[in-house]
Amino acid sequence: MNPLNDSVRLGLLQWQTRRHFLQNCSLGLAGMWLGSQANSVHGEAAQTSDAVPMLAPHFPPKAKRVIFLHMAGGPSQLELFDYKPDLQQLDGKDTPASFLEGKRFAFIQGVPKMLGPQFPFAQHGESGAWVSDRLPHFQSVVDKVCFVKSLHTTQFNHAPAQLLLHTGSQNLGSASFGAWTMYGLGSENQNLPGFVVLVSGGKTPSAGKSVWGSGFLPSVHQGVQCRSKGDPVLYLSNPEGVSRIQRRRALDTLAKLNRETFEQTGDAEVLTRISQYEMAFRMQTSATEAFDLTQETADVHAMYGTKPGEESFANNCLLARRLAERDVRFIQLFHWGWDSHGAGANEAINKGFHDRCREVDQPMTALLKDLDQRGLLEDTLVVWGGEFGRTPMRENRGGREMKLIGRDHNPGAFTMWFAGGGIKPGVSIGHTDDIGYEAVENKVSPHDLHATLQHLLGIDHHKLTYMSQGLPQRLSNVTQPSRIVTDMFA
Secondary structure, three states: OOHHHHHHHHHHHHHHOHHHHHHHOHHHHHHHHHHHHOEEEOOEEEEEOOOOOOOOOOOOOOOOEEEEEEEEOOOOHHHOOOOOHHHHHOOOOEOOHHHHOOOOOOOOOOOOEEOOOOOOEEEEOOOOEEEEOOOOOHHHHHHHEEEEEEEOOOOOOHHHHHHHHHHOOOOOOOOOHHHHHHHHHOOOOOOOOOEEEEEEOOOOOOOHHHHHOOOOOOHHHOOEEEOOOOOOOOOOOOOOOOOHHHHHHHHHHHHHHHHHHHHHHOOHHHHHHHHHHHHHHHHHHHHHHHOOHHHOOHHHHHHHOOOOOOOOHHHHHHHHHHHHHOOOOEEEEEEEOOOOOOOOHHHOOOOHHHHHHHHHHHHHHHHHHHHHHOOOHHHEEEEEEOOOEEEEEEOEEOOEEOOOOOEEEEOOOEEEEEEOOOEOOOEEEOEEOOOOOOEEEOOEOHHHHHHHHHHHOOOOOOOOOEEEOOEEEOOOOOOOOOOOOHHHEO
């Protein structure tokens, strides 16, 4: 037995094993992939990888992109879309015990008073949709939208309910709807993020940035938060005294270091890092142009009620249209302030609720009209709603009635509306009981919603999976049943 020969033989075997190849030849594979995906950046010398290429859907889609308008806090369906005249007859009366048995509330204690609709309703359009007087602009576009009044959820607190609505799980760590869309379809615009997030109302959602995160998916698919005021992304502009050529050279050097790191670790997230740096470089030109609202005409600003340079829901709606024109795949708007408990003026139905309605009414109506007249609504899926609804009884604190009017969280029923992208216009789907407390007909869960919206995007929700924690995870949930709500389809 010759130890030297055995050592040489072992070395030769190592070069021939699959494990050795995968561990130590990753740079060669990465180089081949990067080379196949490379393209020039604005005619400059550097090459970059296309980390989120455009992918084929499972079947022909009805929608190419999504604009999701989330009203963070849970707007009251009973003051906007779900007209309940019977509830008015119960206004001010003690809530029957049968309404309270087995229920969990965020704040209500004891026996609260019933609370009738606080604003007058009327029917509008050829569809005869019921809308309150809080949304006078929106009343003009009801024939373009589909109302689903039978949404329900299992969560009665904001963060878990928002996570469930956007990621399919009430727990942290799952991928958002936008991230799944990017994972399944990729991006059509390589100079802008495929998943853009815009926030207004002064706060981010209660669940934080997890509602646009990538969870267990590669981080290249997560949403990119942009701003309607200043640079679209913080630190996007070059520092004073640094030219674009200098920035290009710095990125080339950084990319070289990152590729060496990838050679050593084999960590795919390093490739994501390279791609994101390159995306930021390309965005210096493309994003600045896309987010420049001064390019719009005075008539457009008047239609949306926008004021360039401010952070507002109106500005974000106009930016959503501009991003849709530039083939951004998923555009997520969050507007804070709909948590109408009545504990303070800002969150009271008879105070702050007025302001929230006024902030969104004109711009969301303008967005629908603008998309329609530009031919974009046909393949743009617009979604509007909160994470849950509000109770038909008046909220109290410590069993005492409050001075201002509010409603507690209600997971049993809430309303969302949808438009464009294969949605049947001018219809209302599902019903709640006589007081708007529980969904009772054609009930739609968050998982049903995910399956339905993915179908409109050409995605089979059973097939778009990602292995994590030993399971082929999917947005529409692997442990709970989900269905496609075909009544919503045109």
